[in-house]
Amino acid sequence: MFVPTLEPTARMRRSRTRTSKVSAHPVLSVSTLNPHQYDLRPACASLICPDCKTWCPITGTQAKVQKLVPHHAGTAREDKAIRCSGSNRRVIVDVTYEAWWQRLQTGFAETDGRRPARHHYKPLPAPAKPVAKMTPTPVNTADALTAYREHLKKCRARSTADRCGSTRRCADGARLAALYEQLKRTQPRRDREHQEDARVDALLTRYRVATATKNTAAEWARHREDTVAVKKATAKRSGTTVEEANNACRIRPAETVSEFRGPGLPL
Numbered sequence: 001m002f003v004p005t006l007e008p009t010a011r012m013r014r015s016r017t018r019t020s021k022v023s024a025h026p027v028l029s030v031s032t033l034n035p036h037q038y039d040l041r042p043a044c045a046s047l048i049c050p051d052c053k054t055w056c057p058i059t060g061t062q063a064k065v066q067k068l069v070p071h072h073a074g075t076a077r078e079d080k081a082i083r084c085s086g087s088n089r090r091v092i093v094d095v096t097y098e099a100w101w102q103r104l105q106t107g108f109a110e111t112d113g114r115r116p117a118r119h120h121y122k123p124l125p126a127p128a129k130p131v132a133k134m135t136p137t138p139v140n141t142a143d144a145l146t147a148y149r150e151h152l153k154k155c156r157a158r159s160t161a162d163r164c165g166s167t168r169r170c171a172d173g174a175r176l177a178a179l180y181e182q183l184k185r186t187q188p189r190r191d192r193e194h195q196e197d198a199r200v201d202a203l204l205t206r207y208r209v210a211t212a213t214k215n216t217a218a219e220w221a222r223h224r225e226d227t228v229a230v231k232k233a234t235a236k237r238s239g240t241t242v243e244e245a246n247n248a249c250r251i252r253p254a255e256t257v258s259e260f261r262g263p264g265l266p267l
Contacts, residue, residue, distance in 0.1 A: 008081040010072035013057055022067065023089040025051075031094045035103040040095065051086035058091055066091040137179075141187050144180040151176055 030038055030047065038047035042061070049056045052073040060066050070087040074080055138144035151173055155164040164173045 010074045010076045010079050010081050012076045013069055013071040019070070019088065021088045023085070023087060025086060025089045027090040027092055028068075029092045029094055035100055035107055038100075040093070040097045040100045042097075045093075047091070049084060049086045049089075052084045054084075056084075056086070058093070061093060066093055138183065141180065141183045144176065144183050148173070148176040148180050 045058045045061045046055050056068045056071050059069050068089045073082045073084040162170050164170050
């Protein structure tokens with residue numbers, strides 16, 4: 001009875017082979033490749049095969065002739081066993097290990113510099129509580145006591161297990177009680193501070209009012225002096241005969257003519 005055999009798969013690439021076969025492909029120079037396309041470390045000298053684009057070891061790195069080891073074109077133990085046409089291809093290693101390593105490190109530095117900085121996204125803040133649901137914090141003993149009593153009235157009417165009882169308080173009740181005790185303990189000191197602040201404010205207000213009144217009176221006096229000085233400078237002088245004659249109002253008799261009437265009168 002004929003039993004079908006499994007199709008062979010690609011094998012692992014051997015690091016060293018003993019064969020005199022040489023591929024008909026042209027000789028491949030390592031210097032024509034990019035630094036990331038070959039590896040010159042003695043433990044794993046290899047390069048990317050130009051035909052199948054897979055990493056392939058280089059045999060005889062210390063010998064006169066270097067070649068790519070025979071290898072399959074697919075992945076080992078996964079793809080079909082198809083021999084790559086680049087097997088046993090001559091390779092010329094015309095780059096030293098130090099020069100290759102220096103070029104590789106320079107390329108790493110350039111690529112690291114081109115990479116964008118990592119973005120750190122901050123967590124979104126929780127939405128603020130609506131103003132209609134905000135409870136103002138009591139600032140004096142009376143408000144704190146009123147808020148504590150209202151909380152006890154509402155909390156004892158609930159049917160939950162964590163409500164306030166005769167001696168037990170919930171979290172909100174304990175917080176309001178602690179706030180009331182703190183305000184009651186610090187109320188005398190805060191009253192003294194408020195009285196001192198009120199006294200200082202009253203003194204400052206009196207000083208500002210007195211200063212403003214004084215400045216206003218000085219300003220009005222200065223304007224009054226300037227006005228009187230202008231009037232005195234522009235007023236007519238009195239006491240001379242000509243000015244008295246000019247200012248006098250004389251009644252001229254009827255049927256008389258003034259001597260200064262008309263330019264053609266005889267002298």
